[in-house]
């Protein structure tokens with residue numbers, strides 16, 4: 001496994017308590033749209049076993065052609081040790097990234113694609129939208145729906161409607177699920193979902209109630225994790 005240590009170049013304040021850490025692009029490092037990585041802080045690999053309190057999964061909110069690795073996250077006043085260390089980091093300090101992989105590249109299957117996200121989950125979709133705006137081949141229409149109870153919506157420069165891309169933001173879960181029900185009238189669409197595990201389960205339930213099949217739902221999970229969300233295993237399963 002290759003670990004890339006790379007400096008923070010810039011910290012962009014996207015919204016209250018929400019920051020994008022722009023990291024220098026190391027030689028040879030690349031990724032596909034929708035990728036997530038392991039984002040780790042100094043000391044995470046000092047002992048025999050990795051110190052998990054210094055590692056988080058994070059999506060990469062940029063594309064390689066932007067020339068920086070973007071990591072977008074919320075750091076609230078009450079936060080984990082990881083986030084409190086991150087909050088105090090300065091330009092030039094190094095972080096580590098490793099095990100980078102995309103479970104959710106843009107599928108160019110001639111269908112409409114719906115990107116459903118909660119809060120900072122929109123970060124996963126930003127590079128997918130940029131990729132689509134650059135080359136829309138094989139995607140009939142792209143639509144994003146983001147729910148954020150703070151109503152401080154992210155990346156509004158990218159998530160602006162065009163002829164073939166539409167973006168919608170709502171500020172309550174109730175309005176979100178009502179809107180998803182309407183979107184799910186498209187029985188042939190592909191539905192990408194990003195957010196907390198509870199958000200995924202709730203969204204899958206709404207989609208499945210409307211007759212959308214498992215094959216049409218795309219999650220940022222490895223194959224071996226998918227059954228837990230679709231077949232009723234686990235404590236918060238759909239069947240319970």
Ligand SMILES: Cc1cc2nc3c(=O)[nH]c(=O)nc-3n(C[C@H](O)[C@H](O)[C@H](O)COP(=O)(O)OP(=O)(O)OC[C@H]3O[C@@H](n4cnc5c(N)ncnc54)[C@H](O)[C@@H]3O)c2cc1C
Pocket residue numbers: 036056057058059060071072073074075076077078079080081082083120123124220
């Ligand atoms: C594939 C994948 C991709 C992901 N991509 C991203 C991404 O791009 N961006 C992202 O932000 N996350 C992403 N995540 C989630 C990420 O890994 C973290 O789980 C998430 O950011 C929470 O971080 P944290 O555990 O450090 O908690 P925090 O963010 O610090 O806290 C989580 C919540 O608990 C509250 N809290 C924490 N500590 C306290 C305390 N002591 N007292 C009171 N309240 C407290 C916080 O206010 C906050 O509401 C991803 C996860 C996966 C699996």
